[in-house]
Amino acid sequence: MNLIKPVNWNQQTSEYANIFWDQNTKQFWLDTEIPISKDKKSWELLSETEKEVYMKVLSGLTLLDTEQGGVGMPSVLSYVDDLQEKAVLTFMAAMEQIHAKSYSTIFTTLATKVQIDSTFKWAENNKWLQKKTKIIEEHYKGIRDSFTFCKALIASVFLESCLFYSGFFYPFFLAGQGKLKNSGEIISLITRDESIHGVFVGLIFQKEREKFDANTKSQIDDFAKTLLDELYELEEKYSEEVYDDIGLSHEVKKFVRYNANKAMMNLGYEAYFKNEEINPIVLNGLNAGGTFDFFSQKGSAYVKAKVEPLREDDFEELNKRLEALK
Numbered sequence: 407m408n409l410i411k412p413v414n415w416n417q418q419t420s421e422y423a424n425i426f427w428d429q430n431t432k433q434f435w436l437d438t439e440i441p442i443s444k445d446k447k448s449w450e451l452l453s454e455t456e457k458e459v460y461m462k463v464l465s466g467l468t469l470l471d472t473e474q475g476g477v478g479m480p481s482v483l484s485y486v487d488d489l490q491e492k493a494v495l496t497f498m499a500a501m502e503q504i505h506a507k508s509y510s511t512i513f514t515t516l517a518t519k520v521q522i523d524s525t526f527k528w529a530e531n532n533k534w535l536q537k538k539t540k541i542i543e544e545h546y547k548g549i550r551d552s553f554t555f556c557k558a559l560i561a562s563v564f565l566e567s568c569l570f571y572s573g574f575f576y577p578f579f580l581a582g583q584g585k586l587k588n589s590g591e592i593i594s595l596i597t598r599d600e601s602i603h604g605v606f607v608g609l610i611f612q613k614e615r616e617k618f619d620a621n622t623k624s625q626i627d628d629f630a631k632t633l634l635d636e637l638y639e640l641e642e643k644y645s646e647e648v649y650d651d652i653g654l655s656h657e658v659k660k661f662v663r664y665n666a667n668k669a670m671m672n673l674g675y676e677a678y679f680k681n682e683e684i685n686p687i688v689l690n691g692l693n694a695g696g697t698f699d700f701f702s703q704k705g706s707a708y709v710k711a712k713v714e715p716l717r718e719d720d721f722e723e724l725n726k727r728l729e730a731l732k
């Protein structure tokens with residue numbers, strides 16, 4: 407008879423689980439802790455087109471977080487053997503649902519019911535958004551063995567570390583100019599979470615990939631590049647549809663490529679696209695939120711409002727603990 411095991415945190419079974427459990431629990435937050443109502447004045451100063459773009463990107467992000475919380479993380483964690491890693495992924499799944507809910511908290515504070523209903527309908531019917539989410543979901547639902555598990559992990563890192571960023575662009579672009587700053591803070595908190603999700607799932611992937619022979623490894627590597635090409639093409643279409651009206655799609659695509667490189671590095675690969683300067687306003691917004699960047703070995707996190715501020719050196723500690731494992 408197969409025995410069901412209780413998770414024993416007194417005995418380390420995963421190199422990473424403890425480190426990521428600590429970091430995830432330390433940066434726990436709730437949408438209700440941020441005073442979004444302070445953004446009302448700033449919201450009213452936006453043009454109708456700007457409001458519409460803002461709502462579209464947030465509803466698109468809602469769809470991705472709903473997918474990651476309800477399908478992505480649960481699928482991945484059900485295939486992971488290590489009970490401590492499973493626990494970390496379960497915590498991450500709950501955070502995805504907090505992310506998904508937080509966009510609604512922003513909507514309900516700033517927009518009317520008619521605007522909210524119409525933006526959700528838009529997300530349900532947007533061809534590019536639906537297509538990219540369905541591609542990711544197919545890999546989540548297609549987990550049958552270690553090979554398909556690797557594919558799902560790649561899809562997951564692409565979602566966490568790249569696909570979100572066409573949406574994050576606009577809140578950062580506005581916050582960088584002092585607009586909708588509190589809502590921008592929520593997006594910063596979400597980005598801070600997504601950045602460690604991408605690193606953690608990337609590490610699980612790298613460990614899984616190591617189990618294969620050279621031939622299978624190269625099949626996996628080819629799959630990653632093909633999937634990135636496919637998703638990037640959809641991101642281009644999506645960015646054009648959402649951002650062309652305000653003349654920003656070119657900048658958004660650059661930002662997506664920048665983050666696609668980060669996703670590849672989380673998976674243990676080289677950067678895929680050439681290095682480009684990204685919009686300084688957006689970069690400001692991104693860095694102000696304290697994004698954890700494992701590769702440049704820096705991170706700064708500071709959150710105002712009622713959320714317990716993370717100290718500047720919090721990510722340093724995570725970095726140090728990960729470095730020690732190398």
Ligand code: FE2
Pocket residue numbers: 471474501502505506596599600
């Ligand atoms: Fe999320």
Ligand code: FE2
Pocket residue numbers: 474498502566599600603604
């Ligand atoms: Fe995530």
